[in-house]
Amino acid sequence: MERKDFLRGLGLAGLGALTIPVIKACSNDDSSDSSAADSTQATDTGGDSSTGTCSVTASETAGPFPTKTPTSLVTSNIVSDRTGVAFSINIYVKNTKASCAALEGAIVDIWHCDKDGYYSEYGGTSMQSADFTSVHFLRGRQTTDANGLVHFTSIFPGWYSGRATHIHVHVYNASGTSLLVTQIAFPEGSGSAVALVNASSANGYTKGLSGYTYNASDNVFSDGVANEMSAVTGSVADGFVLTHTINVAG
Template identity: 65%
Template sequence: MQRKQFLKTLGMTSMLMPLLHACGSDDDVNAATNETGDCALTDSETAGPFPTKSPASLVMTDIRSDRTGVPFTFTITVQNKAEDCAALEGAIVDVWHCDKDGYYSEYGGTQMQQQDFTGVHFLRGRQVTNADGKVGFTSIFPGWYQGRATHIHVHIYNADGDSLLVTQIAFPEGSNSAVSQVNASTANGYTKGMSGYTTNASDNIFADSLDNEIGTITGSVADGFELTHTIVVNA
């Protein structure tokens, strides 16, 4: 499919795709920037060793595939610094994260990730922001792996497919945080606990940029968790 036709199709798909219920909340739009009057660009981060190989084929809201774990939804609001942090409609948003055991799809069979998931595409997805600058995804709460705190990868493009920002979303931590609760939930398959966990403060990605990369989380293990986060780009 030619690039222009794909982008046209992608936009139509986004209009038809229902967002999560959280996407209708006007309060969330202002949570990270406009409410305080601060319009700082979100920090750029590495895409990591496991970026999505063919994101254009993964236009979807529910990115779970066959992965199981604590229910988790997340809503991202994209704002445009060039327009005083107004909502950015029509931005293409790719997301990806590991499963409850710390594994990524599309990779494996190597020293970096011995478990081989090269032929599957779980926990990866793409959407286009609506008029409020929002996209929403249904997933499972990410696990963790050695050297990294719990996180979500995000790559944002403009409507023409030009890259605007690659970044990551951090999770709040603490004794009663969602991260601690989930990783204690052996009934849901989270078997690592927190022993050996790398905190945000010790994570070489988040240590110097946590303030504008950390999401807000509500919910419970029983009912699932919901994360909201605002990302500011220059478009």
Template identity: 60%
Template sequence: MERKNFLKSLLVGAISTPAVLAACSKESDSVTPSGTTTTGTTGGTSTGSNSCTVAPTETEGPFPTKAPASYVRSDITDGRTGYKLTVNITVTNSSSSCAALAGALVDIWHCDAEGNYSEYGGSGMQSVNYASVHFLRGRQTTNANGLVSFTSIFPGWYSGRATHIHVHVYSASGTSLKVTQIAFPEGSGTALAAVGGYAKGMTGYTYNKSDNVFSDDTAGVEIATVTGNTTDGFTLAISLGVPA
């Protein structure tokens, strides 16, 4: 196991641009399962034969969900406007030949189109106060195929970070298995380019290669597959290996 420690960075933003607590402890694990061989795809299920890549461990960030068990729901939009995004996350057990992990609890949360988080605000970390609302946060339980699906909006961005989604995976009994983050593909023709940063545009945007969470992801295991368009909406898919 290799752990990488990142320096903390705190950027105080203008109105509707939250500051970033960018400390990250990354865990890059590769295990050799007995039996089957899994072939990896973009999103980082595994790379190569007889290996299974564990999703890197990342910080929960400065805005984790305060009471995740209270938000068991598949539609986490909660009134926020933006391009529709369906989030499909498959959780596999890296301790069992990357078999689908059924019954796991999966929490996700991300910022809105303007870069703000619910449950926080009114301070230097985020000037806009959304402390009393709970948009873009939710929990689902994986099915027999290890899959959870959420209906959300395409995340916006804020200073110091690339567009991302936070994920926390627990066992059925509530034991924490993995805290990680999902990155988005970049460049011409991608969903990120199509959305174009919503009204704020992309001036000042931090791309994955410069993001202090994703910059060392040279294999792209944290980058999801994102398809669709601004008319019909987008679909994100990623497979996350966790040691269970």
């Protein structure tokens, strides 16, 4: 059985919602002496905020680290005690049953790993040796507004063996019925945010991209990321902003 198929069988889950300004954490530089590398703008920004078609976004696995009790994590600031490059996440949800009009009132849970590739709520096992079972960082839930938008304040995700940089998303309707579990892919390349952030050791991203798994070889994204690719803009110094649209049959 392929790992992707195995992971699909591990189960689903989700998370939470509120909005605060983007912050920059764990930097040794102040705004007056940021390096040229820190101020470099991402040049490979991916797609725009629309999928371009009115079809449901690809379904993906929620495992192996889904949120255990997403209803308890209603917050838009999901940083907690994690440090890293500032990251703002804007997700639009559209309804394929209404010609891809904005879907108001949808519940959106997200979760992703920290700069070192670790997830909260799990650990102490062969899948993740570091034990974070008692904390809930980088997980949150929000409800879409009239524009179908939810916003989260976070830190730029790191990566771990076998996976490209990604964010997990679980979308429900207003009644709490699951509509879609999917993942968000990131643009890659020498000028991408993924490359710039992972070269930023001053912000704690110490692994670089040695051993990194790119989208084309990722066991979730290798079958294509046409409607899962986000747009990412910004710089290490100022933080990055991700914009993405998810289409569901609401």
